[in-house]
Amino acid sequence: MNSVLEAPRSIVVVGGGVAGFSALSELRARGYDGALTVLSPEGLPYDRPPLSKGYLLGTEDAEKIRLAPASWYAERDVEVLPARAVALRPAEGGIELDGGRLLSADRVLLAVGGAPRRLRIPGGVAALTLRSRADSDALRRALAPGASIAIVGAGLIGAEVASAAVAFGAEVTLIDPVEPPLAPAVGEPIARRLHAMHGERGVRTVVSVPVEIARGRADDGAAHLLRLADGSTVAADAVIAGIGIVPETGLAEAAGLAVDDGVIVDPSGVTSNPSVFAAGDASRLRLADGVLLRRSEHWEAAVRSGQAAAAGMLGEPAPEFGAPWFWSDRHGVHVEAVGTLDPRQAPGSRTVLRAVGRVPQAAFxxxxxxxxxxxxxxxxxxxxxxxxxxxxxxxxxDPEALADPAVDPRRLAR
Known part of the structure; x- marks a missing residue:
């Protein structure tokens, strides 16, 4: 691969998720007119959040969740290769593909995402996971009316799948060791409201962790029997694990890049090899002062890191971004959060609630x-x-204005 001091003539983006797509879009928007290729084993890049929402429910199809139609790539002269990278070959100036082809590249962007975290317990391989379109298709087949479903993990993915399962008429047990889940992300009052919605919709919630997935008993007909740490058991036709992801760092490690629970990058997305960049769920940001931040697995964070890496590959300053934001949908409601709601990150902070009656609507x-x-x-x-x-x-x-439901939100930012 060529030195970062030279303008790139060819860029290859490894990965067809939103981070990779955002980099493609940003590169062309910034005027890059060299060769641009994306390696996307599943074909045209698609959006993943609908996999636990509209696509899982069947209200959105494969075409609708694409990040752009085929014409978008043709108009911008972006080559989409349904191939997988098996190795970075810096000495040979390119990437080795699964068919043995060596694809040349002056810059490489690793936007490979992560693999679903598996349950590391006896029988854990029986649990379904959700990361790809094929995974969502398999889940939909499992969520039959009357089916008993056990979901391990009540974070964003687990809660969204529980919501979809109930909509299909399945009987759901949601298992998580934390009560309530998501408190650091949305604040405890909102977290309690969201978690209480499961019970209101007929979802059974259990505060525990599974220690084994065994074969189901003949007397209840369920395929699986989860043994929990509290000594109880849960019979289920299907078990789903929604406990996060493990970053895909194999390519980076084999190429000798710095890795620590993700591919380490600077604010411009560059790795320890100046010709290789990384973005999305598999990347981990080291600040200029040396502080290594936690990885972020949210959609907007992936978009931003892809845009930053695009600027970095062209030798341009990274764009400035505002406070981080994410969203989720469950049981017919939409929740959003911006900034941090975790008081542990801000000694001396305080929480202000906006509520209607006793129901919290917003937390600050x-x-x-x-x-x-x-x-x-x-x-x-x-x-x-x-x-x-x-x-x-x-x-x-004004804290009183934040807390007052009668105050129009638009007035608060004036």
Whole structure:
């Protein structure tokens, strides 16, 4: 691969997820007119959030969840290869594909994502996971009316799959060791409201962890029997693990790149090899002061890292981004969060609630100095949008106005 000091003539993006797609789009938007190829083993890149929502429910098909139609790539002269990279070959100036072909590249972007984390217990291989379109297809077949479904992990994916399973008429048991799940992400009051919705929709929630997945008993006809740490058991026709992902770092490690629970990159996405960049779920950011941040597995974070890497590959400054944001859907409600709601990250902070009666609608985390650090809200997208502007501008909002349901969110950011 050529030195980063030279303008790239050819760029290969490894991975057809949103990080890779965002890099492709950003490269062309910034005027890069060299050869541009994306390795996407599943064909045209597609969006993954619908796999646990609309696509799983059958309201969106494979074509609808594509990140762009085939014409988009043709118009921008982007070659989509349904091939898998098996090795980086820096000395030979390229990437080895699974068919043995060596694809030349001046810059490589690793946007390979991660693999679903497996249950490391006896019988854990029996659990289904969700990461690809094929995984979602398999889940849909399992979520039959009357089927008993055990879901391990009540985070975003587990909760969304539980919601879909109930919609299909399945009987669901949701297992997680934390009560309530997602408190660091959305604040404890909103987390409790969201988790309580499972019981309201007929989902049985259990605070424990599985220690074994055994064959089901003949008397109840279920295929699997989960033994939990508290001594109880759960019979299930299907078991689903929604416990996060493991970053795909094999290519990077084999090529000698720095790896630590992800491929380590700087703010421009460059790895320890100046011709190789990384973005998305498999990347992990090291700040200029040496601090190594935790990986982020959210959609917007993948988009941003792809855009930053695109700028970096062209030798341009990384774009500036505002506070991080994510969203989720479950049981007919939409939740969004921006910034941080984890008080452990801000000593002296306090939480302000906006509620209707006793039902929390939004939660805000304020620093000791009164600055807004984060906001989470249920079915209040304008509130989150306003909170994002407040955070990005470094404003100190009136806590009473934040808490008052009568105050229009748009007034808060003025």
């Amino acid at each position: 985390l304020l620093s000791a100095g009164g600055h807004l650090l984060g906001c989470a809200a249920v079915d209040l997208p304008l509130m989150v949008r306003a909170a994002r502007r407040i955070i990005d501008r470094g404003l100190t909002p």
